[in-house]
Amino acid sequence: MRSRRERLAGALLTALLLGAPPQRASAAIEAPAAEAEAPAETPEDAAAPEEPSENPDDPGVDPLAEDPTSAADEPTEVSSDAPLAVGAVAILPLRVDGELPAHVRATMVQDLKAAVEAGEREVIPADEVEARSPVAQRCEVAQCFQTIAETMKSRYLVLARVTVVVRDYEFSVTLIDGVTGEPVANTGGNCDICGHDEAREGLANAAAALSRKIHAATSAPPTFVVQTTPAGAQVRLDGRLLGVTPLEVVVEDGEHDIVVEKPGYIAARRRIAFVDGVTETLALELVAMPAGGGPEHKESGLLRALGWTGVGLSVGALAGGAVMIALEERPITSDCDGANVDDLGNCKWRYKTLEGGIALVVTGVALAATGATLLVLDRKRRNETRDDRRASARVRTRLGAGGLELRF
Numbered sequence: 001m002r003s004r005r006e007r008l009a010g011a012l013l014t015a016l017l018l019g020a021p022p023q024r025a026s027a028a029i030e031a032p033a034a035e036a037e038a039p040a041e042t043p044e045d046a047a048a049p050e051e052p053s054e055n056p057d058d059p060g061v062d063p064l065a066e067d068p069t070s071a072a073d074e075p076t077e078v079s080s081d082a083p084l085a086v087g088a089v090a091i092l093p094l095r096v097d098g099e100l101p102a103h104v105r106a107t108m109v110q111d112l113k114a115a116v117e118a119g120e121r122e123v124i125p126a127d128e129v130e131a132r133s134p135v136a137q138r139c140e141v142a143q144c145f146q147t148i149a150e151t152m153k154s155r156y157l158v159l160a161r162v163t164v165v166v167r168d169y170e171f172s173v174t175l176i177d178g179v180t181g182e183p184v185a186n187t188g189g190n191c192d193i194c195g196h197d198e199a200r201e202g203l204a205n206a207a208a209a210l211s212r213k214i215h216a217a218t219s220a221p222p223t224f225v226v227q228t229t230p231a232g233a234q235v236r237l238d239g240r241l242l243g244v245t246p247l248e249v250v251v252e253d254g255e256h257d258i259v260v261e262k263p264g265y266i267a268a269r270r271r272i273a274f275v276d277g278v279t280e281t282l283a284l285e286l287v288a289m290p291a292g293g294g295p296e297h298k299e300s301g302l303l304r305a306l307g308w309t310g311v312g313l314s315v316g317a318l319a320g321g322a323v324m325i326a327l328e329e330r331p332i333t334s335d336c337d338g339a340n341v342d343d344l345g346n347c348k349w350r351y352k353t354l355e356g357g358i359a360l361v362v363t364g365v366a367l368a369a370t371g372a373t374l375l376v377l378d379r380k381r382r383n384e385t386r387d388d389r390r391a392s393a394r395v396r397t398r399l400g401a402g403g404l405e406l407r408f
Contacts, residue, residue: 088122089214090154093130093137098164104196108203112160115207116214124152142181149178156214162203168192169199173210185213222274224251225281226260233262233286264289303378310371317364324357
């Protein structure tokens with residue numbers, strides 16, 4: 001067998017003859033050397049079975065090697081069984097500034113959730129919001145609120161704060177628009193020298209007040225649709241003119257008195273309870289007035305007649321009272337002769353009409369005042385009727401773009 005030096009010299013000569021680059025020649029030199037230094041494989045080594053890997057999917061991976069993408073570095077997510085409805089209200093974690101026992105804080109969170117849920121709306125509790133969006137505990141800017149609302153698929157956020165200084169509490173509950181990230185409503189209060197129960201009640205009251213604001217913000221106002229046959233009737237809500245039919249208008253919720261009237265037809269009166277988000281439709285077929293005019297016309301004529309009658313009677317009463325006052329203590333000349341005349345020539349019998357004259361004057365004044373009042377009322381009603389007709393004409397003119405250009 002050749003020595004190690006002879007083998008190295010032969011390998012170098014072969015590399016030079018073949019024109020291999022220096023690095024390849026070096027590799028060719030080192031390879032035989034490695035082969036020479038490697039111990040010969042023994043029969044025991046050849047027969048030794050290969051140890052099975054603990055990872056059947058990747059037998060070449062050391063099970064003890066550190067995984068650079070371990071689970072500790074991956075973000076955690078909380079799964080939800082059902083998708084959150086768009087328009088839900090998400091409650092942010094309660095912010096507390098000061099010392100507050102854990103059980104009181106937990107109860108306040110429950111009270112806050114109950115107050116917001118009182119409006120029969122879908123509410124995402126604070127613990128779920130914090131689990132799905134950890135930044136919710138320290139979020140203070142509009143962009144952060146927008147991100148939380150997008151994550152929770154909620155239209156509004158509710159942020160409650162409690163400040164505690166010894167036994168003084170200050171509360172605030174804010175409604176935040178998830179689209180803009182800006183506050184849209186806020187309620188609050190304070191409680192000085194209070195216990196834990198009073199503090200809980202104070203926060204619950206503030207949350208209940210905000211719940212009503214949430215209801216107003218998330219509910220569409222009622223819509224009132226009125227159709228009449230014939231069209232062109234005036235519609236009044238609690239005495240206020242809404243317009244003329246056909247009419248569709250937004251109104252306030254609650255119960256209202258509705259009057260639908262048109263000259264020559266009997267007025268229709270209804271009391272309707274309007275609910276947010278609901279459209280109320282009133283379809284009426286107006287009934288024509290009997291010949292001779294309607295009640296409004298008759299009432300107006302009656303007021304005018306009574307007014308002038310009162311004025312006329314007052315003139316007579318005032319004149320009679322003035323005459324009677326003037327006759328007071330004047331002699332009755334028809335019975336002023338003989339024994340009815342004293343030694344000085346004065347008539348014994350004289351008129352005693354002062355009291356009656358005063359009574360007639362007072363009656364005349366009262367009749368004049370009553371008559372004038374009735375005439376003023378009659379005039380006022382006639383003016384209101386003319387104003388309503390003018391308003392009706394203006395409303396129908398504004399509706400000209402809808403095809404009513406020639407209806408006045």
